[in-house]
Amino acid sequence: MNTSAVESVVTCEPYNFLECHLARWIWRILPGLCICVGTIGNLLNVIILKRLNLRRFPRNIFLVFLAVSDATFLWTFALNDVLFALHGYTFLEHGDVLCRTTWFVGYTAGAFSTWVLVLLTMERTLALKAPVFSRKMLTMKNCNLACGVTLTVIAVLNCNVLYGFDYKDYAHGEQLSPEFQNVTKIVASDYPCFFVSKGYMDFYYTKWNIISMTLYFVIPIVFSIVGNINIAMVIVLRRRKTAKNKVPDMIFTLTSSAREYGKSTDGTCNSSTDFNYTNVILQNTNFSMVGTINSDRDETQLKTDLSTSNTKPTRDGSFNRHDTTITKSESKKKKRKGKRGQHATRLLFCICVSLILTSIPCAVYEVIRGHLEDVSPKVASSLQLSRAVTHSLLYMNFALNFFFYFVSGTLFKNEWKKMVRQTRQSLKRLHIC
Template identity: 30%
Template sequence: MDTFKMVDIAYITFYNLNCTDNNYIECKIAYWLWRIVPIPLLVVGIFGNVFSVIVLSRPRMRKNSTSIYLLFLAASDMVSLLFGLLPDTVYSITGVRFVDRSKIYCRTRLWVIHSSVAFSVLLLTLLTLERLLLTKAPIRARRLFTPKTSLVVCMTTLFVIILSNSHIVYGFKHYLNKQEILEEFGKDLYPVLHFPCAYVNKTYRAFYTRTWGVIVLLVFNFIPATIILIGNVTIAADIILRKKRLNKTYPTLHISTVNLQQSCRSRTCSPVLNTEPISIQRIPPVCPQIDNQKGTNNPEGTPRTKYTKVKTVGQHNNEIKNQPLTRLKNQTPPAKASKVKARSPSRMLFTMTIFFMVTSFPYTCCVVLKSQIGELKERDISRWQLLTIVVLILGWCNNALNFFLYFVSGTLFKQEWKRLVKSGKIRFCRIFER
């Protein structure tokens, strides 16, 4: 075989591979990757996104504006898998293209894929901007970013994206026979076109492969990725600075060799101390009491917590009786409580951002490089076929594995999932009890 034979990249297929004409290991690896990886990834992605939609749709989760973005993201990822991964896998294994079987599907498939992928990227961008504003101006941002506001923003973004990609519906045509394609494009372009679903004319082919490709890379890839990266770096820096300030404001209470056991019943508290010499800097935790009586400071009689002094026993009475009252040991300071509450969304956002960069950036680079290549040697063709399936698998992982990212990095998501599983077990057991 002549390894120095040059072939135009436009004539190369990267999906339905045939490695019988060459003996390159890259082509064989790509051939088996198409048959092994996509199907399990599709199953995991469909079930994972369905579970994400179920969990994020629960009333407790819908109260959080972040859950609205994640809910739309799960639905968008599922659409990308059904319209992207599934048809490409079937075509690579069997050689059958779904777009050739239906006129409507021929016109709408790429429209749906472009819209869903762009929507997923912009959702992550909007989520980053929301967390950034919540970090910089938490009071104003919490008033602004409500679940209703997030829903309006998501629907508006989706409408704009669908409208901007609507030209694809009119840019493809389902031809009745090959002679129509030959008359429209001529002999030079005829081999690179698929029958019967192809471009509507030469002008749109040039626009879609060149101009629109550049617009997609800039508007839906590089610009959102830059915003996401800068936003997450800013959020991380702000969290680190707040943590340092918090440690200065609420230093860790250190009580050496103390074994304090409290038995709090109604309005009494009985601390038990070791008889060993100790050095106590603050008074031990006290028991909260509920005051339901109406008064000048509590006109509505609403329950409120007040703290009482602890009666100490033994030789340590003089050491701690004059110390100021402190909070309960397990009670989190207000500033720290808000930090803990915000930890889960921020950690989830960081995890999703890193995963998005790792899985999406290689595919973007691959598309840019392909547009700059004219002809390739046969050995380089096999390498590009292997590279194509690898970057496609990485991109599909971004759509298929978000459920596991939510579960690992999202504390609220994990808790709601456990509640869902627990309630499901109870309902399942009641069926057999009847």
């Protein structure tokens, strides 16, 4: 049996192998579920990411493009495969325009989704290793420009697909070229959208298969793996450095130390233990004091200086009120920015891991199938099952991003809850619920 039969409608007659029946049930359930979930999820992604609190972040531009390209891929490639595997016909049969553009749009959308992840990886890497440069260069305009250039390059590379497929109207007597009679066993009447020539068919199954696999799978996956390893190393090194050099806020440490010291002294220290404890604290904060505090006036003045000053003490123990320092509110803002960066990094890890786990099996299957010619019916059934499983995994990669956003992003989750709450309130005003 020729392996081209694996690409056609899944029929289990006359052998009725178990693998064939499993493949048919998988085509009935998983891809259709992925299309439904992916369409709803990606639509919600676009709506939520375009809300005011989220669209101000340039990196969300990449996520919006990713959602649109994922939905496009599901409604072109995935839907076409499901219809043809189950029923033997697709919407490619309804004219030359659909025959030529469906493959082109599907290839472009799928490839663009993988390269958007590369752009996200580059954004996260720059944000961690060169934050000043990242804030300056990664603006809304530049992010849109990067996505536009990437999409244009991919579309130009895929233009050969617009030329390579041709629609044959068998109802009006059109037939395949005689050169295909000895090279294919696909029933032409079941698949009128076919290669324009034997030369292009050979190019498509050999050279183009290698080119597309390299450009749209291998290189993006390698970039994602290397980039995420680099990001993880930067995060680990920063945490180690922070843990090693962690020093408590001197302002509040000194203030609390002075209060403790004031409770245990009245002009002079009451015990040698209190005196030693105070000296240890002051030495750790690099605050040089000679002797002890011998008057309530000096102690009160010290407390006043520490509580009213907005600066950290210098190495010689003096305070400069005109130095700019991180206040409490600025510290909270910095923590919020750090958490948002952690959520974005965690989201990138989830999406890249999903891409790797779902794309590699499909790529391996395509490589193996491309090197097989005539196989036994049993092997053909196994290939049908493998194709159903690997393609279903691939479709999951384009359908589950909404759940990754919901789990990894607190701000995304909050916007989702806010949108649901506002929708309920609007419905209540209309007396619908």
